[in-house]
Amino acid sequence: MSEAAFVYETEIATTPQRLWTALTTGTLTRMYWFDRRIESDWLVGSAVTFYDGDSDRITDTGVVLESVPPRKLVYSFRYEDGPVTELDRPYTRVTFELEPTDSGKVRLRLVHDQLASPDDVAGWRDGWTPILANLQAFLEGDRMPVAEPPRPSAKPAPTTA
DSSP states (O other): OOSOOEEEEEEESSOHHHHHHHHHOHHHHHHHTTTEEEEOOOOTTOEEEEEETTSOOEEEEEEEEEEETTTEEEEEEEEOSSSOOTTTSOOEEEEEEEEEOTTSOEEEEEEEEOOSOTTHHHHHHHHHHHHHHHHHHHHHTTOOOSSOOOOOOSSOOOOOO
16 A cells, blocks of 8 residues: 545535535435445444445445544445455545535545555546535535435326327
């Protein structure tokens, strides 16, 4: 493991609780994380599992390392979509820190570290940057649903002429 890390920091016009909920609720992560659903009870030592949309196909896994709602969330992370061994792809670490600012926004700081090599930083930058930009747009657009998103019906309703 290298000491290389990807760090992303932004301020989001939201509350710490709203941001925490968006980070830890699978139906909401699908809204901004390219249909990725994250499931955990967010207690230290619990599994963190990432699913592709509604399917049971696991794309990533981890374990909750620290959970201080709504201030700090740390979990291990490993890509699982395909053949993998601990030696091929060791776990990395993802840390979210949420801090209210004097301007009424929340400073979000993400650190993804324990990377295998400094060369991995660019790859994580390419992955995290659009996810976090979508998260910010999602929260600032006041589009956070209070329930699961509506599901499309099996067939459209008939129209009358």
